[in-house]
Amino acid sequence: MKATAGTITIESHLGPADDRSLAYDVLDGLTRPFKELPPKHLYDTEGSRLFEAICRLPEYYPTRTERAILAEHSGAIVAATGASELVELGSGVPTKTRLLLDAMRDAGSLDRYLPLDVSETVLRASAEHLVEAYPGLRVHGVLGDFERHLDAIPAADGPRLLVFLGGTIGNFTPGSRRRFLRALGRGLRAQDRLLLGVDLVKDPAVIEAAYNDSAGITAAFNRNILSVLNRELGADFDPDAFEHVAFYDRHREWVEMRLRAHAPQVVSIPGVGLTVHFAHREELRTEISAKFTRERIEADAAGSGLRLESFLTDEDRLFGVCVIASS
Numbered sequence: 566m567k568a569t570a571g572t573i574t575i576e577s578h579l580g581p582a583d584d585r586s587l588a589y590d591v592l593d594g595l596t597r598p599f600k601e602l603p604p605k606h607l608y609d610t611e612g613s614r615l616f617e618a619i620c621r622l623p624e625y626y627p628t629r630t631e632r633a634i635l636a637e638h639s640g641a642i643v644a645a646t647g648a649s650e651l652v653e654l655g656s657g658v659p660t661k662t663r664l665l666l667d668a669m670r671d672a673g674s675l676d677r678y679l680p681l682d683v684s685e686t687v688l689r690a691s692a693e694h695l696v697e698a699y700p701g702l703r704v705h706g707v708l709g710d711f712e713r714h715l716d717a718i719p720a721a722d723g724p725r726l727l728v729f730l731g732g733t734i735g736n737f738t739p740g741s742r743r744r745f746l747r748a749l750g751r752g753l754r755a756q757d758r759l760l761l762g763v764d765l766v767k768d769p770a771v772i773e774a775a776y777n778d779s780a781g782i783t784a785a786f787n788r789n790i791l792s793v794l795n796r797e798l799g800a801d802f803d804p805d806a807f808e809h810v811a812f813y814d815r816h817r818e819w820v821e822m823r824l825r826a827h828a829p830q831v832v833s834i835p836g837v838g839l840t841v842h843f844a845h846r847e848e849l850r851t852e853i854s855a856k857f858t859r860e861r862i863e864a865d866a867a868g869s870g871l872r873l874e875s876f877l878t879d880e881d882r883l884f885g886v887c888v889i890a891s892s
């Protein structure tokens with residue numbers, strides 16, 4: 566009998582230079598007149614734990630809604646593509662992905678799972694778990710940053726699904742979003758599909774509740790970025806001296822998370838040789854999370870050399886899963 570033991574390969578593309586990425590972003594973002602840090606620094610071990618907790622909050626509809634959409638449509642997506650491999654960007658803990666892998670296994674086409682993530686712990690744990698759950702599965706993990714290491718993903722063996730779930734595409738500004746989609750499109754052959762999870766434009770009250778939960782988990786998640794700077798760069802931020810602010814900007818159709826200084830502050834960040842001043846109520850932006858309409862996705866796809874093939878949503882039109890092909 567053919568051995569059914571799966572195989573695990575993990576390739577690292579992160580080097581010592583990546584320790585400088587936080588330093589560079591801090592130097593760049595905290596010396597601007599409007600202070601800003603990229604949201605990727607929210608996800609250290611504690612931040613990832615808090616994000617998992619956010620996903621279970623009653624106010625935070627995106628995770629459960631996306632899961633329900635995938636539960637309903639995974640079979641049809643797999644049948645239409647005959648996908649044998651699944652590439653997942655920023656895989657994290659792959660819970661929703663299991664719905665797609667199940668459908669691929671049930672269709673008899675499942676061969677390979679290729680997660681790309683910045684956390685080696687997460688990649689190893691999920692690889693080990695998945696080769697157990699899917700006999701014969703090959704897992705090829707890429708330890709890297711999806712903004713820089715798309716080229717490290719091995720070429721496709723069979724029809725491929727490239728998935729970018731959770732609405733993380735919303736963290737890009739509009740211009741960089743199209744550049745990123747274009748880069749994703751370069752790896753997409755005619756038989757492959759990109760599955761893109763997007764949060765949708767809706768009643769601002771619903772959106773704002775999702776980012777201002779009553780348990781204060783999102784506030785802790787936001788403030789945790791200051792603890793990351795304290796630990797990694799020896800900074801002396803007092804996270805309690807900052808207030809969590811999250812609001813929906815109706816004109817830009819995105820949510821912003823900010824940290825607002827309760828009082829004037831002087832913070833030293835020895836790791837980058839910086840002293841940063843905050844005025845009373847001055848704000849530091851830590852995330853934008855864009856909300857989409859079907860029309861916006863169509864325009865972004867067209868502007869990136871791609872085509873929206875189908876748009877899957879829930880009955881309340883809270884969240885969308887876009888099936889995108891090369892054009």
Ligand code: AVJ
Nearest residue numbers: 619731732733736776783854
């Ligand atoms: C992981 C970027 C999709 O924007 O909703 C959750 C992160 N921020 N609560 C989002 C997040 C605040 C999340 N994404």
